[in-house]
Amino acid sequence: MSEVLADPAGVVTAVIAVVAIAALVAVLVLLARQRAQVRTANGLLELSRQLRQRYDALQSVTKEGVLVQSLSGRVLDMSERAAAILGVDAESATGRPVTDLPLVLVNEQGLSMNPAAVLGHRGPVRPSGPGEPELVGVAFADPEGMHVRMVQVASQLVPAGDGENPAVLTTLVDVTGRREVEAALSRSETQFRVAMENAPIGMALVDLDWRIVEANAAFAELLGTRVDALRGYPMADLAEPEGRAAERVEVDRLLEGGLPRFSLEQQYVRADGLTVWVVLDAALVRSASGSPDHFVVQVRDSTESRLQAEMLTHRAMHDPLTGLANRTLMQEVLQSVLEQPGVVDRVAVIACDLDGFKQVNDRYGHAAGDELLVHVAAVLRAATARRGTVARLGGDEFVVVVQDADGPRAVFEIAAAIHAGLVEPARIARRRVQVAASIGIALADPETVEGGAPALLAAADAALYRAKGAGRGRTEVYDSSMGVATTSSLHRELTDAIATRQLVVHYQPIVDLADMRVVGYEALVRWQHPHRGLLLPGAFLPLVQEAGMSVPLAQFVATEVVEFVSQTTDRTRWVSINVSADQLGDGEFATTLLGEISRRRVAAGRIVVELTESSLVASGTRIRHELTQLSAAGVPILLDDFGTGVSPLSYLRDLPVAGVKLDMSFTSGIPDDPTAGKVARALGALARELAMVTIAEGIEHDEQARYLHRNGWRYGQGWLFGGAQPGDVSR
Template structure:
């Protein structure tokens, strides 16, 4: 026999081979199925009662053989039958106990069967060769019948079955051929023909046996896998299977279906599937699809389960019943897509609404205002209000983003209360809001709305138990008068908002063409400012600081001036905000510091020089190095330099700023807090950083003689500074009465027009001739990238003299 899975017993290609296709096929199962396959073959073999068969066959043959064979032969034959019987008993016991591997037991069966075949064939051949002639007609058919019975019974082990037929057939032929009569020749022919027939029959029976068992095995495994997957899918998955009658009644609801529907199987059985869903266009679509014969997919239908809104996606098709081909029903699956649906709705909402305030966002506002402009008639009008919260950056820095969120939510609520019904309130981002009013009755009504918003935002907002004053500025524009398109109208409202902020905040401003011209002028001024430093158009003026008690000049404050070649003097109120917003203040501030120290080097050693620092400068990482280099270049001792900052500086990145100020103060440079009392949380900053001086703002000093509260505030600040070992400077002294009031206090220094306006360095009485400090080169100026500073305070921190 060959080893390639086939066992041809007749030469391949011969007539008999082609006629009978005499080829046995080995069915080799997978490694994991070897024991199972051995068990299947054993079960088939053990169905035949071989022990009883052997006893009966041996007994009958012994009786027949005893009539013409010797007693010794009969005894040996019976002994061989007993040996085979004992072996069969061992096999039967092993099959019942199943202690040993089935493959080992099957090997034992093969050996016992081969032994039985050899012994039976040998004794049969000897007996047939010695049998009387008259016995042959009975013995030959019996021997051939035994060959057929045993071979057919052994189809589970086809090689052994074919070997059994070959041995039995050959022994019969060998035994009877020498006799030579017609019966012997006929018996031989029948034996050989039986062998060939058995070979063909064993092949087909074995093929049917093996194919049926193996296919049944694979089908069972597949069904088990499918059932396992279906059970897991139905129990643990988000989807589940369902079946309905042709008219929509639920059949055999699964446990997953029952759990998802919130109903028992008894309630769902026979219930209309449509009854699970409330009336909706989606339910109507499902009803329509159910009335068709075609399959449908992903029909999403809403329903309520235990009071909760859910969404199911249903796919189904009609199938024919296995029991009755005339009966059809729906089979499909349901997916709970609530999470997906909510996520899609959330994404859609976030695309058009602000998550924090639930107001429409810029995108939705722009879409709405464009549609409003499209609907405008010849006499139609729309109003746009651009709103910006005042000092919001300071609130955010003081209370953190959580406090900022509280302000934004409260601002949204207050603005919504101020607008008429039908108006849209939107948040553009940050602290920017907008209002769209379609077809207002008149312009005056819109202006009233703007003032209501300003008044509403003027009330303090409580943040973490503290009251915070915010305020709002509003810009008003009307379409189509102020802009023929939505973009132009929004731009006009922004210009009006900018005007409101420059006019002091907490107010409303209506757009006019002048604002557009001012913006263009501002842009032109910005371009010209870029060349002012290089062209030598900037210079410093100095205003004296006078000791209160001795009335002696103890120092000067350096104040920046711009002498434009064509415009003439440009007010610091105009160009310093531009410099701060564009970042040019960093280069200009560096030049101011170097120029002021170079000038101070020509003064007597007891005179100090004060230089204002912009909030933008404190954000420059090179500021510390700039100060060190300027001091080194001028050789002015550090204690003669005084840097003035406002509370706005401390409100930005407070921890980092205070750390920077400590480094600067460690050099010996004095640090003064300017405009004390005009911002937020001044006392908190006095505790956070040990200032050397407090400068009292002119708004308090100027009213000391007329207002008792101003006088009280000034004296309180002076007393506070004295207790904290800080000196004080009172700004804005314009008359002798103010001077005498201050001299009656412990105020350290005074500054104002009463003593002198800010004058060029050449006019200083203490000055000696000296060189000028060169301006930075164009290349140096271009090496720095401008830094914008949004939300700049109105107070520009430069003295105008």
């Protein structure tokens, strides 16, 4: 120790060495720390670079643009998407105040807005969540002109966004396309609703439970109701019960994906209880996911088109000139009748051929011949009196298929009535043309029944040829002969019958088909013959016309009816009088009727005139004038035999007609004859559209009454409600 102290230079050297070593160690430690800090900094820089790359990649695919500003409004960062939305350059915008950017912002009303106020933060200076989005427009110009891009803007404060200070983070979303889609959808919805509300045909939106959500005015008008009454109403309940099953099947097929739409024709029940034919078109609308959402329904009134179709069908089976059945229908009817059990003594055929028809055609022309055929058809129809089917085979050949419980008696009565009906000359082209007929009769027997319709028709033809060969104007029976009672004695007695008041008026009730309440009567004249008993009109009316006594008979009936009406206790009931063209034209009938109405102080509406033989009412005639006179005085005019060849539809337009009466030939076919039912339904719809009174005659059972009431016929008449009775039964 002493040696060391004795050598001071050595001590200094040792100290210096120790210090140098310590300094070296310190330097090495500092260098190691610096290298670690560099490595950390490099790692942070790499991480920052990676995060920036991820940020840029995220911004490249997102629909949102990002704008970062200082609290003073200086742009710190702007994504490419934000730059594209605002229409500026991101690199040149960074570091500049947002107010210096070439931006034109407008509100939804088109007024200019301050970019700093729109893109900046408007709350307290502390970190917060995103503010309420605001919709603004970014205006920009292009070669096509000025356009506005709609942008949704939301801003919030983020901590340490600008060094140690908070920054403003603004998100920008271009909603121009969405707004355009929404506007387009709104326009489409508006256009659809306007089109639906103003469509001339019925339209409705129907939910998946097949209930009406919305309907237009045309649909409500078709059903006779209001739009608000249809909302929530089941579509199925609109249809007649028999059509609902088919409708349900079609709806289920739509829901199951079988078809995108369906079309179905069926009957709908109106609010007033009447029925109309409609074509229902339904389409299923699916949501964006493909699941069923609702139905769009169109309902078109097809009543008129069905009427036309039924009329075409009717024409296909009927002679267009006379309205009688044609050969096809007659053969079908006869064959069908012969296939039924027990037809012997219940079925017969009459073959009828006019004598001298060719001479009428040659002398007066084919138009006169056609008028004569129409006249003969009316005679045959009246003579048959619903006891069979009358057909025209062509030319002047007619056939009557007789069906009656007592066939032999009925067939001879019809043959006699035909001869009697042809005694009166036909009025053709202002001339009186006399015509007669040869008749052949064939009764159904086991042999002819076995041969079917052709055998029975051949037998009737053979009898007809024998009648012509035996002198014409007569009747012959196939393989037998039978005396036919003459009607000449009736003619001699007729004048005395009117003078001695042997003619009487009976009244057949007319009821309201809704409640079967009697509302009126049809006046029917009878002859209370002192020896032959009560004679029906068919036995003597042709003789009345031949004797030129049609107008006195009509005046007699008018006087009796007005007196009857004046004495009835129920002042609401009315009575109809049958008037033919022969009884009109000279004013005598109208004068008598209106005079009696005035004298008896009866309301004119309680007397109704039923016009028969309307085919004879030519345009501009006195007959038309007389009908107009009656109508103007308050006497309703009904068109009888509606739907047959002698009641053309043009008279509904040309004559002062207040109502129609369905011919009993259509009523009798219900429900067995589908064509008769369809025509009755179609004619009822036509009359209802014209706001006319509707009466169906010849109703014999409840099913006919219900069917006709469902299809537009308000009143009914027939044996179901009672036959014609003397006038005192209803007083």
